[in-house]
Amino acid sequence: MQLIRRSELVDTPWKNGGGTTRRIAIGSGEDGTAWTLSLADVAQDGPFSDFAGMVRILTVLSGGSMTLHASNQTFTAKPGEPVRFDGGLQVEAHLKDGPLFDLNLMFDPTICEGDVFRLDGPMDRNIAEPVNGLIALHALLGSPTVDTTVLHIGDTAFYEQTAPKVSLGDGDALLEVRLTYLAQSAAVRLCIAER
Incomplete structure (x- = not known):
């Protein structure tokens, strides 16, 4: 077992100022990143970063729910309920009940x-x-x-x-x-x- 305590994680502010990421770990392969697991504080409404070629599974950990609007579909991410979608989708997030905290798994489905x-x-x-x-x-x-x-x-x-x-x-x-x-x-x- 390898144990990572939340208190050990380092905050990295988002470029758009809308939140903070704490990377937990990555899976590194010969052809680059196979997967990443991270925590995020989402402070305000705004666009998600583009992770084309990756699948994202987002789980709200605390705070309220979040509505994710893509061009042809809408997802609702509720606390404790994983939501899976294409990391390359152009997604706009709307926080229904204010700031929240989530866990993101992103992985390359070819690996x-x-x-x-x-x-x-x-x-x-x-x-x-x-x-x-x-x-x-x-x-x-x-x-x-x-x-x-x-x-x-x-x-x-x-x-x-x-x-x-x-x-x-x-x-x-x-x-x-x-x-x-x-x-x-x-x-x-x-x-x-x-x-």
Whole structure:
């Protein structure tokens, strides 16, 4: 397990002044970035950055919901509910209830497949072992325990070769981020963001 505490993450202001990003980790391959996992403070309405060639899964962690307007479709991102869309879409975000905090998984679908699931307590079980990929467990609510480590809200634990045991009490919740590399020989390294 590699554990990243939220308190260790570094703030990077957006160029448009609309928020802040905290990169948690990236998957670095021979042909560039396979995936990124980051947190964002969204302070105001505005456009999303263009990540053409990537798939984005956005999960609002706290604050209200957010409406995402694209040219031919509209998504509503509600707290704790992952929303998947093309990272190259020209998206305009509208914050319904003011500033919010979200988790973003972005991945190159030619290199890997990604998904995000919400796990709610009470629960005490092993998570399926990652097959040719990795799992990241991100603390959403309460004080979830992975193996014997207590996570605080915003902490992330990475597993590449083992099946973690998750213990969630009433009111605890995790996001399970699962990445699977499409080629058995995919040479993708987990790179923890600079502290």
